[in-house]
Amino acid sequence: MPDQPFDVTVFGATSFVGQILTRYMAETYGHGGDVRWAIAGRSEAKLNELKESLGPTVVGLPVIVADAADEEALTGMVKGTRVVISTVGPYALYGSLLVKLCATLGTDYVDLTGEPQWIRRMIDAHEEDALRSGARIVHCCGFDSIPSDLGVHFLEAEAMKRFGAPCTTVKMGVKAMKGGASGGTVASMMNAMKEMGENPDLKREMKNPFSLCPREHGFKARQRNVQGAVFDKDFGRWLAPFVMAAINTRVVHRSNALRDKAYGKEFRYDESVFTKGRWSATGMTLGLGGFMVLAAMGPTRGLLERFVVPKPGEGPSPEAQEKGFYDLRFYGETDKGDILRAKVTGDRDPGYGSTSKMLAQAGLALAGLAKADLAGGFWTPATAMGDPLIDRLQKHAGLTFEIVED
DSSP states (O other): OOOSEEEEEEEETHHHHHHHHHHHHHHHOSSSSSEEEEEEESOOHHHHHHHHHGGGGGGTTEEEEEEOOOOOHHHHHHHTEEEEEEEEOOOOTTTTTHHHHHHHHEEEEEEOOOOOOHHHHHHHHHHHHHHHHHHHHOOOOBTTHHHHHHHHHHHHHHHHHHHHHHSSSEEEEEEEEEEOOOHHHHHHHHHHHHHHHHHHHHHHTHHHOTTOOTTTOOOOOOOOOSSSSSTTTTTTTTEEEOOTTHHHHHHHHHHHTTSSTTOOOOOOEEEEEEEEHHHHHHHHHHHHHHHHHHHHHHHHHHIIIIIIIIOOOOOOOOHOOOOOOEEEEEEEEOOOEEEEEEEESSSSSSIIIHHHHHHHHHHHHHHOOOOSSSOEEOOOOHHHTHHHHHHHEEEEESSSEEEOOO
């Protein structure tokens, strides 16, 4: 494939997250420097309006008009860049054609999906194409699931240095977090609930913690799934369910599978939220459970979408984004009982400010990764970019990765 004019192209630049990401790119890299980039979307007028709002540092920034359903326009966009950064979701509704084209044409791709049922379909349909073309496809490059996937990667690398063995049991607890779920994330969740209601086989698949692993993975270890108020002696906390566990745990298990079971054949991983006590954990459980019941039924799901949850394109003010943060804690234990703790923090609200920076850096990390160093296929953030991405996130995206001695 000939040299492309752009390192990365931001597709969906005028979406809520796309605008945050584009402003971050403009402030960090400008235009005409070492990073060659472009913005793309379906409305030329909105793209030009966004470009003008970015100020004089990006005069001349290329604008590409392409709709998610326009194969000819998408093909031109895909052929003209090393990496496509896509913010156009729900991906199960709007993302499949773009993944197909990237996989076929050999262009690398990152997104911020949290839709395991769609990822499974994309792997089954296009992995062979990606292997042939050399395209590296990396889903889940936002809050779901970079902090979880790279947090485990970071913990396991340190365990190997200290103990010469992996932590075969790892638990992640959300110690603190400020920031609401994005409208796009909620829309993706609602669409997944709708799909499960229409397809009983999908409902069974969504109960499988290894559903994103290669079919021949061979994992059988029973996984803890925090679905109610639970006291955890290792964290010393009452725990409640974490809504992102459904996607994050699957991505972490896929990383383990793609690394030939580097975390162990009997590796166990779960996620939860720290609470202030039993009643707080019970209240959070009931609240989340009630929401999921309502979201599972068509009529009440429609009411939630209309009156309760944020809509795609909606989100907090820049000030609210800057006041957001998260602090994730990891507990790992080897087969011999050696214990290691780590934490991952972010300096913006998880669903918008931090996700936008993570997605941008994931795209840039992939653009800088030679084809000879990573074959084509469907990878995870940890298996595709690993330590180099952690380095970029700590230098440019406000994340920290630390070992906690106590």
